[in-house]
Amino acid sequence: MGLKGKLTAQIEMKAGGDLFHELVRYEPQQIPNISPTTIQGCDLHEGDWGNVGSVYFWKYTLDGKQGVAKDVIESIDEEKKSMTFKVIEGDLMKLYKAFKVGFHVDTHGGIDLVTWTLEYEKLNDDVEEPLSMLGFCIKLAKDVEAHHLKAT
Numbered sequence: 286m287g288l289k290g291k292l293t294a295q296i297e298m299k300a301g302g303d304l305f306h307e308l309v310r311y312e313p314q315q316i317p318n319i320s321p322t323t324i325q326g327c328d329l330h331e332g333d334w335g336n337v338g339s340v341y342f343w344k345y346t347l348d349g350k351q352g353v354a355k356d357v358i359e360s361i362d363e364e365k366k367s368m369t370f371k372v373i374e375g376d377l378m379k380l381y382k383a384f385k386v387g388f389h390v391d392t393h394g395g396i397d398l399v400t401w402t403l404e405y406e407k408l409n410d411d412v413e414e415p416l417s418m419l420g421f422c423i424k425l426a427k428d429v430e431a432h433h434l435k436a437t
Contacts, residue, residue, distance in 0.1 A: 288382075288407045292419045295400045296426050300433035302390030302397030306366040308429060309388070310335040320428035322346060323421060330355065337361055340373070348417050352376040359385065366390035381415075382406040386422065399426050 298305055308315065311334055313327045325344040332339030336358065343354045354375035361368050367389030377384045383406040391398045401422040403415055 288410065290405055290407070290414060292403045292415065293400060294419050294423055295398050296423055298390070298397040298399050298426065298430055300430040302366060302392065302399055304433050305397075305399055305426065305429055306368070306388075306390050310361065310368060313341060316425070316429075317344075319432040320425050323425050323428060325351075332358075335361070341370075343375075345421070347421055356386070360387075362389070377415075377418075380408060380412045382408055384415075386418075388422070401426070 308319075313334070314329070316324045317326055323345060325346065326342075327344075328342045330340040330342050337360060338357060340355060340357050343356070345352050345354065352375065354372050354377055356370040356372045356375075359369045359371045367387065369385055369387035372378060372381075372384040372386070383404075385402075385404040387402045387404070389400055391400065401419065403419055403422075405415060
């Protein structure tokens with residue numbers, strides 16, 4: 286079994302992928318208000334909101350357990366409406382040597398799709414694939430969608 290892996294999931298975003306991208310890029314500190322069972326906090330530690338190189342500190346709940354993560358925005362592509370975060374500290378680093386979370390927004394036939402990608406390197410073969418983290422990302426997107434649909 287390999288230590289490196291990549292998981293991908295795609296979800297339709299009825300509220301509009303642009304809204305999702307703009308929220309995560311420019312106002313991630315609002316996410317705890319939108320998805321409080323998933324994310325309980327997002328603080329800026331270095332840089333400016335929504336800029337490459339900025340460092341965020343997240344408080345979250347995964348599989349019923351409280352967790353924290355510090356990550357750096359590794360890349361942003363406005364044209365593709367994509368962002369990649371590299372986890373540099375926190376609970377995930379107890380299991381993974383490297384962990385990246387990215388998303389991008391595509392439009393196909395008038396339907397916006399958010400695609401999540403997790404890239405990781407496990408510390409050893411005993412570490413499970415991060416399927417629950419992929420489910421966490423899907424739930425976050427659904428919560429953002431429900432919030433925006435309710436607000437319109």
